[in-house]
Amino acid sequence: xxxxxxxxxxxxxxxxxxxxxxxxxxxxxxxxxxxxxxxxxxxxxxxxxxxxxxxxxxxxxxxxxxxxxxxxxxxxxxxxxxxxxxxxxxxxxxxxxxxxxxxxxxxxxxxxxxxxxxxxxxxxxxxxxxxxxxxxxxxxxxxxxxxxxxxxxxxxxxxxxxxxxxxxxxxxxxxxxxxxxxxxxxxxxxxxxxxxxxxxxxxxxxxxxxxxxxxxxxxxxxxxxxxxxxxxxxxxxxxxxxxxxxxxxxxxxxxxxxxxxxxxxxxxxxxxxxxxxxxxxxxxxxxxxxxxxxxxxxxxxxxxxxxxxxxxxxxxxxxxxxxxxxxxxxxxxxxxxx
Numbered sequence: 055x056x057x058x059x060x061x062x063x064x065x066x067x068x069x070x071x072x073x074x075x076x077x078x079x080x081x082x083x084x085x086x087x088x089x090x091x092x093x094x095x096x097x098x099x100x101x102x103x104x105x106x107x108x109x110x111x112x113x114x115x116x117x118x119x120x121x122x123x124x125x126x127x128x129x130x131x132x133x134x135x136x137x138x139x140x141x142x143x144x145x146x147x148x149x150x151x152x153x154x155x156x157x158x159x160x161x162x163x164x165x166x167x168x169x170x171x172x173x174x175x176x177x178x179x180x181x182x183x184x185x186x187x188x189x190x191x192x193x194x195x196x197x198x199x200x201x202x203x204x205x206x207x208x209x210x211x212x213x214x215x216x217x218x219x220x221x222x223x224x225x226x227x228x229x230x231x232x233x234x235x236x237x238x239x240x241x242x243x244x245x246x247x248x249x250x251x252x253x254x255x256x257x258x259x260x261x262x263x264x265x266x267x268x269x270x271x272x273x274x275x276x277x278x279x280x281x282x283x284x285x286x287x288x289x290x291x292x293x294x295x296x297x298x299x300x301x302x303x304x305x306x307x308x309x310x311x312x313x314x315x316x317x318x319x320x321x322x323x324x325x326x327x328x329x330x331x332x333x334x335x336x337x338x339x340x341x342x343x344x345x346x347x348x349x350x351x352x353x354x355x356x357x358x359x360x361x362x363x364x365x366x367x368x369x370x371x372x373x374x375x376x377x378x379x380x381x382x383x384x385x386x387x388x389x390x391x392x
Contacts (some may be wrong), residue, residue, distance in 0.1 A: 059366060061336040066362040068099040076125045076386040077356040077363050079346025081379045084389050085363060094121030095149055096134055100389045111153035121147060121155060123173030132383035137170040142190055144170035146183060151384035159213045162206050177232060180253055181208040184223040193220055196324035200241040207253050216255045225273040230373060240269040245270055245283060245294060262294045266311050272342035276370040282343050287315050289337040306334035332359045343380050345372020
């Protein structure tokens with residue numbers, strides 16, 4: 055397949071999803087995506103395309119419903135970590151295959167956690183958590199000067215700030231050698247690389263900056279060392295080479311829609327209305343990318359507004375994440391019934 059590709063090369067999988075913002079792919083063919091169907095949880099999407107909803111039907115005391123899953127992470131045994139994007143409060147919850155929902159953390163350095171955007175586990179079991187903004191409502195930080203985002207790390211039962219003053223932190227990704235944490239700063243329009251040593255982050259540097267129409271959200275790594283970045287609004291997938299050079303692999307947006315959003319952003323007037331309207335012919339505000347398929351060349355796309363998971367064939371296989379061949383326990387049986 056030649057790149058860049060057009061929207062007609064996109065295919066879809068699953069149906070009836072509710073805000074599948076972040077999709078995970080497993081070697082078994084299982085896809086997992088957030089699901090905002092009350093009381094909230096995730097959708098399990100079988101290779102057949104059938105969907106099973108795994109919802110938080112048994113929350114432990116103190117967890118307020120609905121659970122608004124944004125970023126998710128798959129753990130060995132089939133439990134799923136959920137970054138809760140509440141209206142004013144956040145947390146990291148653990149969703150069990152039987153519908154139990156338990157608390158991992160809902161505070162940072164002893165203070166209530168703001169709405170949580172994303173969660174990723176490293177090889178040592180630490181959790182890396184992004185908080186896009188501390189402003190309420192969060193749309194107040196859809197601005198070029200956004201600087202209240204942070205990265206937190208959860209280890210040994212405690213959660214602390216690892217980096218702050220960021221321009222709307224979104225997805226993060228840990229390098230295979232454990233030496234770098236990459237973070238998308240959506241409204242600062244940059245992909246930032248932090249040196250990583252254990253649970254400590256060094257000073258960040260800009261690995262790639264982006265221009266008009268690009269709002270970096272999702273992040274994935276392929277086997278060539280390139281990072282694939284998804285952009286909300288413009289429905290772009292951008293390949294960032296190891297040297298920071300960027301090329302667009304995919305775009306699906308109406309130019310007039312993009313100009314409307316860009317003008318509002320530059321004027322400091324961007325709001326929910328600019329994200330709650332899909333400007334693509336086929337794509338509905340893509341926000342995430344996960345490599346899957348037998349050869350890990352299927353690029354699955356999470357989205358804010360669609361009801362299915364879109365996909366295209368990537369130029370190189372994706373690097374396998376830590377959960378790729380993890381034992382999924384009861385999820386395998388649930389997938390069979392989907």
